[in-house]
Amino acid sequence: MVTLEDVARHAGVSLATASRVLNGSSRQVGRAMRERVEKAAAELGYRTNVAAQTLARGASDVIGLVVHDLVDPYFAAIADGAMRAADARGHMVMVGTTHRDPEREIAYVSTLHAQRVRAVLIAGSRVADAAVTDRLRAELGRYRETGGRVACVGQDLLGVATVAPANREGAADLARALAALGHTRFAVLAGPPHLVTAIDRRTGFTEALADLGLPEPQIVYGSFDRGGGHTAVQEVADATCVFAVNDVMAVGALAALRERGVRVPDDVSVAGFDDIATLRDLTPALSTVRLPLADMGARAVELALSGDHGDPPVVAGVEGRVVLRDSVRRLR
Amino acid sequence: MVTLEDVARHAGVSLATASRVLNGSSRQVGRAMRERVEKAAAELGYRTNVAAQTLARGASDVIGLVVHDLVDPYFAAIADGAMRAADARGHMVMVGTTHRDPEREIAYVSTLHAQRVRAVLIAGSRVADAAVTDRLRAELGRYRETGGRVACVGQDLLGVATVAPANREGAADLARALAALGHTRFAVLAGPPHLVTAIDRRTGFTEALADLGLPEPQIVYGSFDRGGGHTAVQEVADATCVFAVNDVMAVGALAALRERGVRVPDDVSVAGFDDIATLRDLTPALSTVRLPLADMGARAVELALSGDHGDPPVVAGVEGRVVLRDSVRRLR
DNA sequence: GACGATCAGGAAAGCGATTTCCAGTATGGC
DNA sequence: GCCATACTGGAAATCGCTTTCCTGATCGTC
Numbered sequence A, B: 001m002v003t004l005e006d007v008a009r010h011a012g013v014s015l016a017t018a019s020r021v022l023n024g025s026s027r028q029v030g031r032a033m034r035e036r037v038e039k040a041a042a043e044l045g046y047r048t049n050v051a052a053q054t055l056a057r058g059a060s061d062v063i064g065l066v067v068h069d070l071v072d073p074y075f076a077a078i079a080d081g082a083m084r085a086a087d088a089r090g091h092m093v094m095v096g097t098t099h100r101d102p103e104r105e106i107a108y109v110s111t112l113h114a115q116r117v118r119a120v121l122i123a124g125s126r127v128a129d130a131a132v133t134d135r136l137r138a139e140l141g142r143y144r145e146t147g148g149r150v151a152c153v154g155q156d157l158l159g160v161a162t163v164a165p166a167n168r169e170g171a172a173d174l175a176r177a178l179a180a181l182g183h184t185r186f187a188v189l190a191g192p193p194h195l196v197t198a199i200d201r202r203t204g205f206t207e208a209l210a211d212l213g214l215p216e217p218q219i220v221y222g223s224f225d226r227g228g229g230h231t232a233v234q235e236v237a238d239a240t241c242v243f244a245v246n247d248v249m250a251v252g253a254l255a256a257l258r259e260r261g262v263r264v265p266d267d268v269s270v271a272g273f274d275d276i277a278t279l280r281d282l283t284p285a286l287s288t289v290r291l292p293l294a295d296m297g298a299r300a301v302e303l304a305l306s307g308d309h310g311d312p313p314v315v316a317g318v319e320g321r322v323v324l325r326d327s328v329r330r331l332r
Numbered sequence C: 001g002a003c004g005a006t007c008a009g010g011a012a013a014g015c016g017a018t019t020t021c022c023a024g025t026a027t028g029g030c
Numbered sequence D: 001g002c003c004a005t006a007c008t009g010g011a012a013a014t015c016g017c018t019t020t021c022c023t024g025a026t027c028g029t030c
Helices: A004-011 A015-022 A031-044 A050-057 A073-088 A102-114 A130-145 A167-180 A196-211 A226-235 A247-259 A293-305 B004-011 B015-022 B031-044 B050-057 B073-088 B102-114 B130-145 B167-180 B196-211 B226-235 B247-259 B293-305
Strands: A062-067 A092-097 A119-123 A149-153 A161-165 A186-191 A218-221 A241-244 A269-271 A288-290 A315-318 A321-323 B062-067 B092-097 B119-123 B149-153 B161-165 B186-191 B218-221 B241-244 B269-271 B288-290 B315-318 B321-323
Touching (some): A004 A015, A004 A031, A015 A031, A050 B050, A062 A102, A073 A119, A073 A247, A073 B092, A092 B073, A102 A119, A102 A130, A119 A130, A119 A293, A130 A149, A149 A293, A167 A241, A167 A269, A167 A288, A167 A321, A186 A196, A186 A226, A186 A247, A218 A226, A226 A247, A241 A247, A247 A269, B004 B015, B004 B031, B015 B031, B062 B102, B073 B119, B073 B247, B092 B102, B102 B119, B102 B130, B119 B293, B130 B149, B149 B293, B161 B293, B167 B241, B167 B288, B186 B196, B186 B226, B226 B241, B241 B247, B247 B269
Parallel strands (some): A062 A092, A062 A119, A119 A149, A149 A161, A161 A315, A186 A218, A186 A241, A241 A269, B062 B119, B119 B149, B149 B161, B161 B315, B186 B218, B186 B241, B241 B269
Antiparallel strands (some): A288 A321, B288 B321
16 A cells, blocks of 8 residues: 655655645645656656545545435436536545435434534435434534535425425426416325425425415325325316326326226326426326436535535525426317 | 444444344344444444445445446346346345446446446357457456356356356247248348347348248348348348347337338237337337346346355256237238 | 462553644745 | 844644553462
8 A cells, every 4th residue: 555655755756745746735845856756656656545535634525415315316317417517626425325214314423423514414304203314313413513514405404505496386387387378176195295396296296286276186195206106196076187296196096097907198198297208208298397317416515515615505496497398288 | 423332332232232123233232232233223223334234244245237238128128127036135225227338247247346346247149259248257367256146137257157048049939930921031120240149040030941841041140130120121121021130120120111101010010129128018019029037037046146165157048938029020 | 277269459651643832944134 | 234024845733533551459270
């Protein structure tokens, strides 16, 4: 294992000089010395020991990212955006996947804290459970006290910088767009009753319908994934249009409808939320609300890294845009 | 920032004892002392400084993972499997995405080496370019010389432990299955001409056809992604069955065919490779060769972590299983 | 009851960088 | 030409933890 000291000795300079040449310092080093050190480092195949560097500097160049599930394209897209942004700033990303277990979320924050990562990004929707949210907040608080930076993608519940998609407004826009097509009898595949993202999308949708003077939609709860959509849609009684609170659920719903021989959009229209790129080739093409997921991940990195420590937490709103495709039809 | 020394002082014990209690050691500590230390740590909110620990121990608990693109569900699935396995062994995962740039792949290995990660996993297909592969191999060699462990998911080209899917055999099996349905005129959307995975799948397919005495298929090269399939399929002249060397390309092909009003499978059959879970709800359902992607990621972790350093590199073969679905039809 | 073996606790030497001083040398203004 | 000023290079302290010895005590055995 080649150390900086080996390099310094080989180049015939001091440790200090070698450090200044190789690992970025504000101090200048004369040209002759610089070249000798660089040559020595190359010859010996020196690699900085980041652990030592982190210890000495008191800060690492790693960013922690906590997501629910990388296989879910929603999180994959956010992670991708975050990693690009991190990379552009010379950071590496450590990822933890919780598979929707809030305890693991807390555990990961703790682990990332121990790693002394520069910032922690938390993506994914919170459950409206005060106790567990409080514990997460406490864990984040301890991390922030020691200089850690935190940003969140999702809801502004943690008291930290947040990239907040306009779930309510997006769902409301979608409701209005669908109503404009002539639909009046709706069903909402609403996901888990206590998941904040799901709640926001459901209420945004239903409130917009109420404002339009339309009848209340049928609400069917279920899980937040494909299976949830698949199961829930089977309980829909009579509706001309089904809104699933995310695209993956909508895909499950489409599959279930197809299995039962219900035609989309002829017999029933279907819409989702997120506009997952991987799902754009479905037939019929899914109507949805587009969220700039990769941008959201990148924004979260910027938010976490920028801003002074005492600043009040920033909330960056992100708008959704309604995209109507073949999965919905005009009525009458 | 609470240090171990603070905890030791607070508990009235030595640094050594505190270390043994809190950060796992083979040595026993008496019950009374242990409890005092644990209490002190809890009261002070102590978090191990992993950088210091890594420096002192000379090894970290982090595993590095290099993939092309997390948004590609193929890599997402592998990453997910790897992360689960890593987690089960108490490791965290640092991810780098290369977006198919071999230079970045090398750069990431270097960075991960600097991080002194316990193991590096490289997923994704290699380009048949000896120069760049040699440089990657050299970089990995330097890492391994200092005790680093490496495993690869894909081809056995790097001289390291490898999880190698049976691309040739899988493609050959698929060719035979399709031929058994009565198809004789094939086209292969072959991806990049120098990508090893693409080459293996293409040749496995064509060789099986040759063995059956069937005419040579039309080969159309292109990129390895959705766009590549979308573009390439438009050059297919006359074939009753199109094989895309991965599912994502097959999806692009399906989209292009649909746009042109070509019906699948009535006018032409389509098959892919990988069996990406996210894509299972396409219509028509895609025929493909199933690879246990998550298992492959997990296997790679095991391979990297197990085995003594002097051992010859293990190659763990992984079989693919042909899955015929609605996207292909029986001819005659 | 003595002796070697076993074991719990502590002092201190690293691990491999960064960074603060300090000293010595060039530079510039007058 | 002289003094204050800037720079460059080096010695050494430091970051927080692990681990090797070392010491003293407890234990079991003959």
